[in-house]
Amino acid sequence: MSAPAYQVVGTRPIRHDGADKVTGRALYGADLELAGLLHGFVLRCPHAHARLRRIDTSKAEAFPGVKAVVTAADFPPSGDRMVDLGEGETPLSYIRGNVLASGKALYCGHAVAAVAAVNVHVAEEAAGLIEVDYEVLPHVTTALDAMREDAPLVHEELRTKEFGAPGSRPSNVAEHFRHEMGEVERGFAEAEVIVEREFHTSTVHQGYIEPHNATALWNNDGRVLIWCSTQGSFVVRDTTACILDLPVSQVKVTPLEIGGGFGGKIPVYLEPVAALLSKKSGRPVKIVMSRKDVFEGTGPTPGSFIRVKIGARRDGTITAAEAYLAYEAGAYPGAMVASGAMTVFAAYHLPNVRIDGFDVCVNKPSTAAYRAPGATNAAFATESVMDELAENLNVDPLDFRLKNAAREGARRADGVKYRRIGCVEVIEAMKNSEHYRSALNGPHRGRGVAIGYWFNVGLASSCTISVNEDGTVNLVEGSTDIGGTRTSVAMQAAEVLGIAAEDVHPVVADTDSVGYTAVTGGSRVTFATGWAAYEAAQDVVRQMRERAARLWDVDPDAVEAVRGQYRAGSHRATFRALAAQLNRTGGPVVGRATVNPKGAGGSFSGVICDVEVDPETGKTTILRFTSIQDAGKAIHPAYVEGQMQGGSVQGIGWALNEEYYMTAEGTMANASFLDYRIPTCYDLPMIETIIVEVPNPGHPFGVRGVGEANIVPPPAALANAIYRAAGVRMRRLPMNPAAVMEAIWAAAK
């Protein structure tokens, strides 16, 4: 069957918000100005773990220019309960406690109090006058340390949920779960080669360039109005309402432009604080984080300890695999280890598997999602072991992967049975690429490969489309646009309507103006909100056929609509012509749809990279880098490439340089962009891309979603390349020059 020919899908129109974003006109959260606006500053705990004995805000309150001061004592006195804000059941006390600490501060950077004043400098000065009596407590900052019997307890009341059942002993381990399939011991007994290795990955941050911000007005009618930078305006609405003990309808969230998120702008930090300050002061309050606040108080993604063991027969067939994943949740449970366990062996069809996952609280910021959360850590381990196994078996690393690749019908240890997936196609595209077939010559150079997986999600999206009499349409959706999704969503509507992408005017609306829409995350927007746009456009087409039928005095079923051309018998009209006559045929046409699709298609991704390692300094230079990914169907290929390139470079930063450098006191030593150095353009070559398209049968255009899988393979691919260049197996991230140099010296001993 040949692929359907599309007119809009697969083309590269200019993005709809482009002009605003290249001229500086686009309105981001920090740009908002309101009459009477006050500016907030959040006081943060300087200790890794401390009891809050007493907070005295009186001097700050008396400081000239200060209009309000709040602490956790200002939250409504509702007790603790379990709440579900879209990511499963969580105690309200955890969500509220991370917004403003109560009783104990659990990490350096934990918010303790906040001030609203006439300007941010006054607010900051006044915050310095708040007297907090800290009792500094022993702290713990790594998963392995936190799992020790004698470790300081982050939460005294926490008990380990062991295989689903609550435990009795206090512990930092929030949960231990296991996925098991087949007979693991027998599988390893059948193996002729077994490789078992231990890996460590550092805490890293999403590193979006725009700091978190929120403006709130507790209006005189009791409604709370919020403007902010978020991946999910409805999550902000629901979370803020929950914390402030309000019905959701009393909170209205207007999402302004968002300057990057990568998962880190799903949690709510500032909005309830700004709302409380507004309630106290009677004026709108804006809070914008500093970069230090962002590093110390938001994100990051879990550091981890991982052990992976894989056994194979001499013919290259894997017989068994085992993984032990201990992820640092940070201050509150929820370390993304579940998705680490879902993805650790997701690329392979394995008969015998055991995966143990541990969600471990430590005195670091509460972790947030980061682009395929949990998967990159896991793939670093698995793909490094796979590389070593291929070497031991003396087979090409891609052939070894291909032989064991997951295919349609394969079942993962966590129970998921694959529908149509593109794992094999991605590996074949890697093998057939000019890059992989080219020779790499020269001393201290090496090539590495790795593959990765992210499952993607569906979730709820809403969309309305209204037809303008000039033949264009206005599209209202609720997915905040981080990477050009206004356009990828609008293009799907345009394809159905048979009009140009430019004739769709997409708007990301506030929570009063659009139906519930889940977060921009899980690579879901082009998939699910795109599907909502597809359905809303179908609704428009249905109504337009009725209008044509009325004009022509025929039965609506007799009207055919093909790519914007409507016809019945000898009657012909374009979409534009029908639109011009709406007022004569019954008035406005509005199409609408809500979806909650279950058919999200997972995406596989691969990396081929060539490096040169300086034997004198240990510095790794990337000579050539190719990212390969299954998009299902690339709606806007330029922005698909952009996702692949961006994810690749985040993976490169994670691999080679980025880490939370923790002091002995448990504080972050490098909380600036100078010291937490993300890749600059001078560090990189061009990032080549190969888009693979194995259509997702669960989407009208075959979309899989491309935001995440691309970050998964780079650290392992780089480790494998460094091995071939320098002869050392790096099993700890980051693989910075010092670490590589020490490994080279250790190997020479």
Add this chain to the structure above:
Amino acid sequence: MHGKYHVRTTINGEAVEFLCEPRQSLLECLRDILGLTGSKEGCNDGNCGACTVILDGRIVNSCLVLGAEADGADITTIEGVARGSRLHPVQRAFLEQAALQCGVCTPGLIVAAKALLEAEAQPSEERIRFWLANNLCRCTGYDKIVRAVQQAAHEMQEVNR
């Protein structure tokens, strides 16, 4: 506390006067006093480049310049890059090459790239990467940004020929 400074500048070709506190950065003056919010604050310590402006012919991080220091200076911000309704070739190239995702680093990058192409008509890829290394972008991996600057350089060369 010291009173406010009276600062006289030229911004995007027009004479602009404002009053600022001694502690206010040029970035803060542009954004909060003058309403020129196209320059963004990503770090406020000179490491991300989102606030890049051209000051007397040099690109600077406006977060590292005090407002008071700008007295007498000629400043170009992102708001002054387009000529009326006509986009600058760098702006057009950013759109055509899809060289932005979230867009928050884009103003600083466009200002820096414009300054580069005014200084050097045909920069090499290496030179573009070196020049733009002050401007962090977390979304794109820089590939399409470098290509956009190459495209703009080529187009500006064609026009000048």
